[in-house]
Amino acid sequence: MSNITDRGLILACSAIGAGLAMIPGIGPGVGQGIAAGLGANAVGRNPGAKGDIMSTMLLGQAVAETTGLYGFATAIILMFANPLIGKL
């Protein structure tokens, strides 16, 4: 165990952290699925309003995606622009 360098430890923990940071991906997946299901429901009830329903649904899904993208940005920073290595 003694031959683990500081840098190696930080890189390994950052990789694990990047993986954990993608857990927020669950939430938007569920939310977008619910929105898409309700959109399909709405089109079934009122096929004439398909365009409006589509645009509202896509907008809502895009906004619901935000939390997942914050997690993604964290993961990207840990992978490609790691701020922790500079603190050695």
Next chain:
Amino acid sequence: MGLGNMIHVLPYLANSEEELDLGVNGLKSFQLFGQTLWITTTHVSVLIVMIVIVIFALIARRAVLKGSPDKVPGPFLTIVEMAVEAVDNLTVSNMGEKYGGRFSNYIGTLFLYLVFANLSGLMGLRPPTADYGCPLGLALITFVIIHYNGFKHEKAMHVGKLFQPVLLTPINIIGEVATPMSMSLRLFGNIMSGTIMMGLLYGLLPFVLQIFMFPVFGFLHAYFDVFSGLIQTYVFCMLTMVFTAQCFGDEKA
């Protein structure tokens, strides 16, 4: 280390040890006010996208000038007219009859730029929107437009809105600042994730196998570049219109 540094750190990391070509590569460095700045692949992609758009605009202008009410318009002119009409209808239906029309210039420009920028991944370029600097710039332009129109239409009440109710003031302020952040991160995240996925996949297989796997790559390009890129273009323009239209208040007809 702030986000500003992240943009400038990416080229070093990508150059030094990454074998996969995922980050922004620095091509040429120069000194400005004592800081080392890089001309990156993003700048090259932005320039190419701009040149393509300018050429497209010049051809469209020629077609519009040559067309006359007596003649049947050609296919290219018809497509251009349909696109312009679609943008006009989109802005008017989302922002109201009264003010909607005057925003169609900005929304149209944004739409055209984002479509070409997001689809440039298909042409082998690194999409400019996969660099955080580009979406952040676009989102800041939108931020300025939102608040310019807010002060124009609501006067002092635009600031007063932040203190209603008084207890929620900090949350309201954070919400206002988060708007450009979330808009830019949404665009950046979607395009960047597509770029990373495709980069990983291309790095996984040797070139000979890539040729035989072209249906898989074609499908993934269609999803990550075309579908995701067009959806995010639409969403970015839509959010710009929705946030700006909120500031019109009761005047919106």
